[in-house]
Ligand code: C2O
């Protein structure tokens with residue numbers, strides 16, 4: 129058995145808490161959106177923040193809002209935080225008024241009535257605060273939830289594989305926290321620069337929980353709600369052997385077909401939908417979900433950061449000792465176990481995997497030239513095309529009905545950036561000059577990984593890498609709309625690595 133697995137399981141104390149499974153109420157409980165507007169109250173609870181909701185006599189915290197494609201959703205957010213906030217619906221096809229991009233805020237004790245139609249295909253989208261400069265703090269302190277959209281493909285999959293949400297379909301939220309600051313957000317200069325990394329990787333709010341499973345297939349729907357941490361997810365059996373799994377879907381829903389994988393990277397804000405098969409494993413054994421080691425490629429050196437212009441009023445103030453050298457907390461790329469599945473009964477293989485899961489939207493031919501977007505660092509701040517967020521400037525203007533190809537190019541001396549676009553799902557066309565550590569995950573001649581083959585709203589771009597994405601900018605709104613393109617490392621985002629995008 130590899131040493132890290134042995135260490136992780138040496139003491140049962142390593143997996144002493146049972147996994148919190150979202151059910152029909154409580155934390156992340158399934159709350160089906162109905163005809164009447166649903167109230168979400170943003171409030172403090174103990175030292176944490178939460179969205180509280182009530183419906184049909186049940187109480188929820190950070191509910192998983194469930195709705196069918198085509199539903200007209202009404203959600204009223206009541207701000208009891210004592211500071212401004214706003215809620216962004218991550219991944220949705222939505223107009224600017226409802227997008228929650230942070231340019232209009234909900235004042236303390238104020239309320240905002242969101243009203244929008246769900247145009248998206250089935251998938252786990254999510255919601256989180258987006259007040260510029262406070263997004264990282266409010267999200268870290270616990271304010272986020274899932275918006276689960278369902279449709280016929282989704283129901284067909286559950287039927288074919290006999291999946292029941294909360295039983296054999298589990299939602300897993302990854303978020304790392306600081307032992308020294310569980311619900312407090314107090315970043316040092318290095319955290320502001322690189323990202324706020326915790327030292328306690330949590331799954332559904334617990335550190336290294338366990339979960340008893342039957343020897344059958346389980347669907348795992350993961351959201352990386354961490355501020356900055358990327359996970360390299362893999363499963364390992366108790367004899368040390370890797371357990372391959374099937375990738376069913378990505379940010380924007382199901383793939384065309386399931387793809388067999390050994391591991392996937394999951395950057396901040398990304399989602400993956402996985403199928404793992406415990407059939408044939410011995411009763412009493414276990415399987416670990418873990419994050420494997422990788423090179424975090426945080427290549428901005430201390431000297432480079434020190435060269436930053438100290439006269440700017442940037443959020444990236446440096447400590448008296450000079451420039452930040454590395455993020456604190458558990459290092460990005462450090463390996464650790466996340467969750468232990470305990471096999472409580474043996475069993476046989478279940479129903480056959482359906483040959484096709486869904487149909488991906490057809491991409492129209494690109495209109496116009498490729499749009500280059502360079503990701504880099506200068507004068508103490510992370511930038512897109514050398515710019516930082518400015519509410520007076522709209523550097524990207526897209527013509528109505530356009531279909532564009534964007535070339536996201538990350539400098540060699542940089543950090544990985546999880547690039548996210550509001551309002552649209554996109555497709556990854558190609559990866560070039562990727563770091564060597566991606567090589568074992570590459571599936572096709574275009575350098576793409578399994579997670580690149582689905583519908584996406586967030587894509588990780590490594591230092592030195594170029595990623596081409598295709599975006600169909602047609603939308604159902606009569607007026608032109610304003611969106612955002614930003615890095616979803618929340619410290620990079622709050623520091624200004626974000627541009628306005630106007631779509632005609
Ligand atoms: Cu989840 Cu503007 O982001």
Ligand code: CU
Pocket residue numbers: 216217218219548549550551
């Ligand atoms: Cu978003």
Ligand code: CU
Pocket residue numbers: 510543544545546615616617620621625
């Ligand atoms: Cu970034």
